[in-house]
Amino acid sequence: MAYLTVTDGVKQFTGFRALNGVSISVERGEFFTLLGPSGCGKTTLLRAIAGFNDLTSGSIMLDGQDLRAIPPHKRDIGMVFQDYAVFPHLSVFDNVAFGLKPRKVPAEQIKTRVAEALSAVHLQALAERLPAAMSGGQQQRIGLARAMVINPRLLLMDEPLSNLDAKLRIELREEIRDIQKRVDIATIYVTHDQEEALAISDRICVMSAGHIEQIGTPQEIYGNPQTLFVANFVGTLNTLADGEGRAKLLAELGISANAAHWTIRPERLSLLEAGQGAPSGAVALAGTISKFTYLGREAHVLVDTPAGALVVQVSNPALGAVRTPGEAVSVLVERSALMAFDADSKRLSLEG
Ligand SMILES: Nc1ncnc2c1ncn2[C@@H]1O[C@H](COP(=O)(O)OP(=O)(O)OP(=O)(O)O)[C@@H](O)[C@H]1O
Ligand SMILES: [Mg+2]
Numbered sequence: 001m002a003y004l005t006v007t008d009g010v011k012q013f014t015g016f017r018a019l020n021g022v023s024i025s026v027e028r029g030e031f032f033t034l035l036g037p038s039g040c041g042k043t044t045l046l047r048a049i050a051g052f053n054d055l056t057s058g059s060i061m062l063d064g065q066d067l068r069a070i071p072p073h074k075r076d077i078g079m080v081f082q083d084y085a086v087f088p089h090l091s092v093f094d095n096v097a098f099g100l101k102p103r104k105v106p107a108e109q110i111k112t113r114v115a116e117a118l119s120a121v122h123l124q125a126l127a128e129r130l131p132a133a134m135s136g137g138q139q140q141r142i143g144l145a146r147a148m149v150i151n152p153r154l155l156l157m158d159e160p161l162s163n164l165d166a167k168l169r170i171e172l173r174e175e176i177r178d179i180q181k182r183v184d185i186a187t188i189y190v191t192h193d194q195e196e197a198l199a200i201s202d203r204i205c206v207m208s209a210g211h212i213e214q215i216g217t218p219q220e221i222y223g224n225p226q227t228l229f230v231a232n233f234v235g236t237l238n239t240l241a242d243g244e245g246r247a248k249l250l251a252e253l254g255i256s257a258n259a260a261h262w263t264i265r266p267e268r269l270s271l272l273e274a275g276q277g278a279p280s281g282a283v284a285l286a287g288t289i290s291k292f293t294y295l296g297r298e299a300h301v302l303v304d305t306p307a308g309a310l311v312v313q314v315s316n317p318a319l320g321a322v323r324t325p326g327e328a329v330s331v332l333v334e335r336s337a338l339m340a341f342d343a344d345s346k347r348l349s350l351e352g
Contacts (some may be wrong), residue, residue, distance in 0.1 A: 001064070003028040003047070003186050004154060009058035011044050011210075018044040019055070022211040022245040029184045031177065035197040036207035037233065042190040045207075046156050049188065050077050062153060072100070077149030078185075080157040082137035086131040091117065093127040096145045099306065103150065118147040120179055137168045144176070148183060155180070155187040161196065169193075173200050194234045200224060206230050228261055228345035237263045238310045245306025252283045259340035259348050266313035268337035271301060275326040284311075292323040299323075303331050 002025030011019040018041045026032045031173045034042040041301040047053045049060055051072030060067040067075060078099075086095050096114045105113070118124045121141035131139050137217045140160055147155055160176070177200045180187050192195050197204050198218040206221060206229070214226045225231035240246045240262040250262070278284040287305035301316040303310050310331055314321065325327075 002026060003030075004188075005059075005061045005065055006045070006049065007041065007059045007061075008300040009045065009048060009060070010056045011041070011048060011053070012056040018210055019048070019058075020132075022058075022207075022212055023211070024205055024212070024215065026186050026188060028186055030204045030275075031180050031187050031189065031200060033189045033191060033197045033201040034202045034207055035191055035194060035204050035234070036213075037192055040207040041210045042192075042207060043158055046158055046188060046190055049154070050079055050156055051075050073174060076150065078150055078152035078155045080140070080143045080147045080160045082159040082162050084143050084163075085134065086139050086142050088130065088132045089135055091128050091130060092134075092142055095131060096143050096149050099146050100151045112149075113149050114145075117149040120183065121145045135168075136164050137172055140154070140164065140172065144179070148179075148185070152185060155185045156190075157187065158190045159192070160189075162193075170199075176200065180330075187339075197242065198234070206233060206235075209234075214250045216289070224247060225339070226347045228263070228347075230345075231339060232262060233342070236311070238266060238269070239263050239308070240310075241308030243307075245308070249283055249285060249307045253281075253335045253338070255335065255338070255350065257340060257348060257350055260343040261341040261345070262337045263341070264310070264333065264337050265339075266300065266311040267315070269310060269312040270332045271312055271314065271323075272330040272332050273305075274330055276330055278330075278332055281336070282332055282334040285333055286328070286330050289296070289323050289329055290325055290326045292325070294322070303344075305331055 004026040006022060006024050009019050009022040022045060034045060036042055048055045054068060092116060093114055096117055097110050100110050118127055123141050123145065131142060139346050161172055173196055201218055203215060203217055204221045205215045206228050214221060214230045221230060222234050231237050246262060272284050276284060285305045287303040289301060290304050291302035294317060295302040299314045301312045301314060301323050303312055312331055340350055342348055
């Protein structure tokens with residue numbers, strides 16, 4: 001039995017169904033991420049677990065207990081929000097101690113527990129400061145310490161990094177991951193940033209329009225997407241244009257399956273010189289470069305081919321490796337790199 005389960009969760013707002021039968025299960029100590037575009041229902045699901053809004057139907061069980069029957073302040077759930085929600089007139093220490101006040105914790109214990117929480121987020125030296133004079137990253141650490149100090153049974157985080165700049169976001173996500181593993185509290189983390197989700201999670205739940213598309217490890221979600229939505233949302237995707245060029249390519253690769261959508265990730269393609277042959281299990285597709293975009297650690301080369309315009313990702317492009325529009329090249333397409341989806345966008349197996 002999983003530690004937390006949501007079964008058939010439905011949330012009906014007036015005139016809008018935000019959750020349409022959502023089921024998840026989270027293990028003890030697991031870092032579980034809800035990933036999906038704006039409006040797909042991530043916050044609604046998190047708020048239902050926290051108790052800020054109740055489900056219309058469905059069950060939420062935490063450690064064998066029916067959470068829907070327990071008022072929010074008695075659920076022992078810590079929550080971190082997107083906006084830092086710190087009290088500007090209280091010191092860092094008092095901000096963190098705030099969550100313990102209604103719990104009637106003795107003063108001595110408050111001292112040690114707040115000190116522990118502050119040290120976990122590396123803020124012990126700033127305990128007496130006022131948050132107003134602190135950076136966004138530091139303020140978000142206060143939020144994290146305040147959520148953890150109550151020794152919650154579950155930690156919920158709703159886009160905690162989205163107000164921070166890109167560099168700090170990466171630093172703090174590594175820290176959050178380390179802290180979570182150290183304190184070992186089951187955590188549900190919400191983001192719409194796919195790279196963040198891949199970096200931080202034990203498992204990812206990809207949501208779209210109030211339902212779940214796929215749940216899996218970062219490797220499963222990225223490397224083995226089960227729907228076209230997941231493949232498109234997590235990573236980038238080339239779609240082969242429907243037509244003779246595609247039919248010929250599939251035939252040359254020995255693929256006879258019928259599919260509505262044929263896709264391939266840019267990093268699974270590579271460039272060959274024009275006329276260069278392909279090893280077995282692959283095809284060299286003749287094409288013409290139409291665009292070259294240098295991005296530092298990679299470059300994207302857009303190539304017009306008989307199977308449509310394809311982006312080829314080149315890793316660690318050398319300084320001299322600039323490609324010019326109009327240049328003739330070949331694109332190496334390996335059979336194993338193709339992903340096929342049916343008309344309902346479900347993944348098709350290409351075995352055999
Ligand atoms: N109180 C409400 N009444 C009506 N509709 C609502 C209410 N709260 C949320 N919604 C709708 O439910 C849908 C899901 O909202 P939710 O806040 O869960 O999305 P989200 O995935 O967290 O998006 P974001 O990434 O933008 O935060 C949205 O279309 C939203 O407009
Ligand atoms: Mg939200």
